[in-house]
Amino acid sequence: MAASSALPGLFFCFSGMLLLIFVSVSSPTWNSISFLDVNQYSFGVFGYTGSKVQVGYYFPLPGDINTGILHSLTFVLILYPIAAGLSGLAFLFGVCGAGYHRAGTVFMSFLAGLATLCTLVAWVISMCLFGIVRERLRSNSINANWGNANWLALGALVALVLGFCTASCGVFGHYRRSRT
Secondary structure (H helix, E strand, C coil): CCCHHHHHHHHHHHHHHHHHHHHHCCCCCCCCCCCEEECCEEECCCCECCCCCCCCCCCCCCCCCCCHHHHHHHHHHHHHHHHHHHHHHHHHHHHHHHHCCHHHHHHHHHHHHHHHHHHHHHHHHHHHHHHHHHHHHHHCCCCEEECCHHHHHHHHHHHHHHHHHHHHHHCCCCCCCCCC
């Protein structure tokens, strides 16, 4: 007998995981998803259009955007794949919680909370990082626009917050098996 109180948290954790996977495979792997679009470049978690896949990168653009601080902030983008993994584990524990035992829902709640924290930190830092780069490029008369990965990450953050809240409430659901 499935515990229906765990199902909303299960759905939101799965949604957050899916959105974070899309964010994690952004440029240079999937150029349709990026944080910032500048001329022919799209910037993602592991690099930019035409670069090799790497953690942390310099921006191949003119201006004063290749400072040590901005370079260091690109390393923090690794939190997106970490959050995707945590939300995937939350989903797996949620499946166990929905089908078998309350402990799965407890672990789903815990892991959804950790994934929410990772996503929140990564989203705030990525918005600051790419916002600074965007403003510096625009002050040099270079056209720079926000990409869709920012909003996918925000959607994942909202889904994980809802997943954490509903999973926490789902812990107190009905888990008894009917006796026959």
